[in-house]
Structure formats: structure tokens, C-alpha cells
Amino acid sequence: MSALHTLDVRLFEALAGTRLSPAERDRAIDLCESVVAMVPDLDLGHPGQAARCGAHLLLADVVPGLDPRVRSDLARLCEVAVVKGL
Template identity: 40%
Template sequence: MVTARELRSKVVDTIDGAPLEPLRIELVIELCRWTLAEVPALGLPHLGRTTRTALQLLLAEAVPELPAGARDELARSCEVVAVRGAGHPG
């Protein structure tokens, strides 16, 4: 299971150097957490791909100033967590 601390660390490492204010960083963390918690509950096929795509869309809409490469890296990381069955972050 991925913990909230591990998720926060991954997000901060990934977006290091991005022009984000602290509240925007918290929004990114919350969107990652929400996606990992809620997408599996939808019961849709292809959990990993669905998780990755959902997070990419959420980040693009909510935090457009986050570079596309960082959005993609975070989405891929959450995809891996979802596929491994790590579930909801602690």
C-alpha cells in the first residue's frame, strides 16, 4: 500500500522546479490521492489506463501550469500504483 507520505514525496520529487505555489502543489497531491481512491470504485475495465488518463485530464484542467512531462510522469506513477493493487493512499 502506498502511504500518503510516499505519494507526497513522489509528487514533490516529480514537480520539483515547476512554477507552482504551495497550494497548487497540495492540489496536485490531492488529485493524485483522489484518483487512486475513486477510479477503482468505478469498476471500469483497464484500471491502470483509466487511472492514468483520469489523472492526466484532471491535472491538465486543474493545474495547467504544471508541465506536460510532469503530468505524464505522475499519471504513469499512479497507473502503476493502481495496477499493483496498492489501493487508497494511507
């Protein structure tokens, strides 16, 4: 199983109990994948923290109906994915 697929599975699991539309879930997943893909290419002192903060802020803007706890869970998954090199 590829690392990106593992991230997708975890993101889908975190979003499973939400009341988001399928389009909103897809936007949240695409956003998280983009953050995880982008952050390692940037020259940052704390890439995991940057991924978490960036995902948190972008999710709040792009998917405003997302529960804050779920948003934090997704942001944390992005952080872990960057730190572990997914």
C-alpha cells in the first residue's frame, strides 16, 4: 500500500462521521494531499508544523462546515504524513 493511499484511507476514516457532502469531503481530502505534497519542497525549519497549521487554516476556509475537532484531526494527519515522509 502506497504512503499516499494510507493517508487517503486515514482522511476518509476521519471524515466518515461528518455531515459533509461528498464534494466537500473530496475538497478536504484534495486540500490535505496538496499540503502534504507541497510542504516538503519548501525550505521550512518545521515542515510538520507548517503542514498542520496550513491545513488547519485552509480547511477552515475551504470547508467551513467541517467540525473543528475533525479539522484538527485532519491537520494532525497532514503533519504526521510530512514528518514521516509520506
